[in-house]
Structure formats: structure tokens, C-alpha cells
Amino acid sequence: MEIKTVSIIGLGALGIMYAHHFSKKFSKENVRIIADQDRINRYLKTGIYCNGELCDFNYVTPEESIPPSDLILFTVKFEGLQNAIRSVINHVGPNTxxxxxLNGIISEEMIGEAFGFDNVLYCVAQGMDAVKVDNQLTYHHKGKLVFGDRKSGIISEQTRAVEKFFQLVELPYEIDTNMKHRIWGKFMLNVGVNQTVAVYKSNYGEVLKEGEARQTMIAAMREVIKVAEKEGIGLSEDDLSYWLTVLGTLSPEGKPSMAQDVDAKRLSEVELFSGTVLKYAQKHNINVPVNKLLYEKISSIESEYVR
Structure with a gap:
């Protein structure tokens, strides 16, 4: 199995970063950016820039009939995932x-339900500090993609194929044979850092220093540990320390996606973060007061510009 064609759907911060990287390291015509025609026209008119460089992407519409892609990478926001799943159908073959x-803990399940789980690899993006404002993406740290199989303890042919491709295009990566644990760990970090920085309307620097914001972030993360325990996921204080170390590698001036949404007055992924924690907490009869407060505060912020 060899990856010769890649399709990416979603030109947010991660989508632009990976599309730009692949297009420079791989043949442009074999890196397909899926978007509807109106979006393509807008992209071509305004341009998309990555660290000041104009991106030269190969756009295709969902309706376009083309040979299947060997790899499809979803980089949309969660609320756009169902539409993205429908949009990639013409890119899917038996070995795709x-x-x-995506953030959260359920996107792989949704993709697997649509296309079958045999070729779905679990993945988290970590350690990047990409910030997108309008058509401009900037980042200092590209981070890495951590991926592996749905079943723990194995390394499949599909995982090896992606590894070989990432080596070819020189994309930082890590293979993890316990991806469910890794995904919950990243979820824990996102619940803490995304929501806290959004509520404090600041940047990573606010939670990298000692103070109220950092305490709030860590308290929200500890509530995820409580929920994960009830779900049979062995998150611990060691995992919290690991993800705080990952956070410490980011540029203090950078911002997570939810803070960028608040700045742009967009609806955020609050339901994916504290909304999910609250649902699990209700299921297991657990108190999660910090996440409840963050949910209420972010919902209040959004209500000011969504009428």
C-alpha cells in the first residue's frame, strides 16, 4: 500500500498548514483541496497565505468525479463534519x-459509521500554534500528527503506509498504539486550554504563567480525568503533566481555535468541549462545576453576537 494521492477538506488553521506543507513537498496535482465552488472562487479572489506565502492549491469540488484518494484528511470544524463526510464521497475508494x-473524541466514530472502520486511523494534532485571521495563517511550531489504529496494541498496514508518506513529505509524526487514551488526553487539554483562553479573551501566555487562568484550566482538565475514569479511560495526573508540557512548547502569543472563534464572533465548539463533559458527568452523576461555569460563560459571550 502506497499513498500517492491525498485529499484535504477544511481550510481552517490546520487545513491550510497541512495543505501548504504537502503541496510544497509532494506533487501539487496529487494534493486535492475539496471545497464548494463558491468557496473556491473566494479563495482564488482573496488568496490564502501561510506565514506570508501565497498558497498555490489544487482545488476540486465535491461533485467532481475523480480517481479515489489514497488518504483523506478531515480538518473541518466539528459542526461541518457531517457535510464534509458527504462532500468526500467521490474521493473514496475501497483502500482509501x-x-x-478534529478536536474532540467522536469524529473517527462518525467517519467510521459512514465508510466503515477498516481504514479509519485515529489521530490527534498536537504541539502546533497556528493562528488564522481572515485569509492569513501564521505559526511558529508545526507540532506533529500522532496517529494509530482503532484497536490498541497493533500497527496495521494502513498505519505503516501513512508513516511512509509522512516520512516522504517530512511531516513530523508519532505512532501511538493506544490512540483512544491519546485522544482522551488531547480532549482533556482542549477542554482546559481552549475554553479558558476564550473566556479570559487572551492567548497561550495567559495560561502558561501562574495565576487564576492557569488554575481554571487545570481544574477543568482534572474534571475530564474524573469523567474518563468512569468511561474506562485511564487518564491520570501524569497525563495532565504530559499535556501541560506540550502546552509549554507553544508560542505565548498564539491562540487556540476557540479563542480565535470568540475574536471573530463565530460560534465555537463549546458543545464539543464542556458540552461533552457535562453530558458524561450527567451520565455518571459527577459534579463538574468548572466546566459548567466555562460552558455558561462561553454561551453568554456567544449570545452577545448571535441574536
Whole structure:
């Protein structure tokens, strides 16, 4: 199995970063950016820039009939995932590998339900500090994609194929044979850092220093550990320390996606973060007061510009 064609859907911060990287390291015509025609026209008119460089992407519409892609990477926001799944149908063949760089803990399940789980690899993007404002993406740290199989303890042919491709295009990566644990760990970090920085309307620097914001972030993360325990996921204080170390590698001036949404007055992924924690907490009769407060505060912020 060899990856010769890649399709990416979703030109947010991660989508632009990976599309730009692949297009420079791989043949442009074999890196397909899926978007509807109106979006393509807008992209071509305004341009998309990555660290000041104009991106030269190969756009295709969902309706376009083309040979299947060997790898499809989802980089949309969660609320756009169902539409993205419908949009990639013409890119799917029997051996197409699926990866999702979305936040949260359920995107792989949704993709697997649509296309079958045999070729779905679990994935988290970590350690990047990409910030997108309008058509401009900037980042200092590209981070890495951590991926592996749905079943723990194995390394499949599909995982090896993606590894070989990432080596070819020189994309930082890590293979993890316990991806469910890794995904919950990244979820824990996102619940803490995304929501806290959004509520404090600041940047990573606010939670990298000692103070109220950092305490809030860590308290929200500890509530995820409580929920994960009830779900049979062995998150611990060691995992919290690991993800705080990952956070410490980011540029203090950078911002997570939810803070960028608040700045742009867009609806955020609050339901994916504290909304999910609250649902699990209700299921297991657990108190999660910090996440409840963050949910209420972010919902209040959004209510000011969504009428």
C-alpha cells in the first residue's frame, strides 16, 4: 500500500498548514483541496497565505468525479463534519485511508459509521500554534500528527503506509498504539486550554504563567480525568503533566481555535468541549462545576453576537 494521492477538506488553521506543507513537498496535482465552488472562487479572489506565502492549491469540488484518494484528511470544524463526510464521497475508494485532525473524541466514530472502520486511523494534532485571521495563517511550531489504529496494541498496514508518506513529505509524526487514551488526553487539554483562553479573551501566555487562568484550566482538565475514569479511560495526573508540557512548547502569543472563534464572533465548539463533559458527568452523576461555569460563560459571550 502506497499513498500517492491525498485529499484535504477544511481550510481552517490546520487545513491550510497541512495543505501548504504537502503541496510544497509532494506533487501539487496529487494534493486535492475539496471545497464548494463558491468557496473556491473566494479563495482564488482573496488568496490564502501561510506565514506570508501565497498558497498555490489544487482545488476540486465535491461533485467532481475523480480517481479515489489514497488518504483523506478531515480538518473541518466539528459542526461541518457531517457535510464534509458527504462532500468526500467521490474521493473514496475501497483502500482509501481516513484520518481526522478534529478536536474532540467522536469524529473517527462518525467517519467510521459512514465508510466503515477498516481504514479509519485515529489521530490527534498536537504541539502546533497556528493562528488564522481572515485569509492569513501564521505559526511558529508545526507540532506533529500522532496517529494509530482503532484497536490498541497493533500497527496495521494502513498505519505503516501513512508513516511512509509522512516520512516522504517530512511531516513530523508519532505512532501511538493506544490512540483512544491519546485522544482522551488531547480532549482533556482542549477542554482546559481552549475554553479558558476564550473566556479570559487572551492567548497561550495567559495560561502558561501562574495565576487564576492557569488554575481554571487545570481544574477543568482534572474534571475530564474524573469523567474518563468512569468511561474506562485511564487518564491520570501524569497525563495532565504530559499535556501541560506540550502546552509549554507553544508560542505565548498564539491562540487556540476557540479563542480565535470568540475574536471573530463565530460560534465555537463549546458543545464539543464542556458540552461533552457535562453530558458524561450527567451520565455518571459527577459534579463538574468548572466546566459548567466555562460552558455558561462561553454561551453568554456567544449570545452577545448571535441574536
Amino acid at each position: 485511508i481516513f484520518m481526522s485532525a
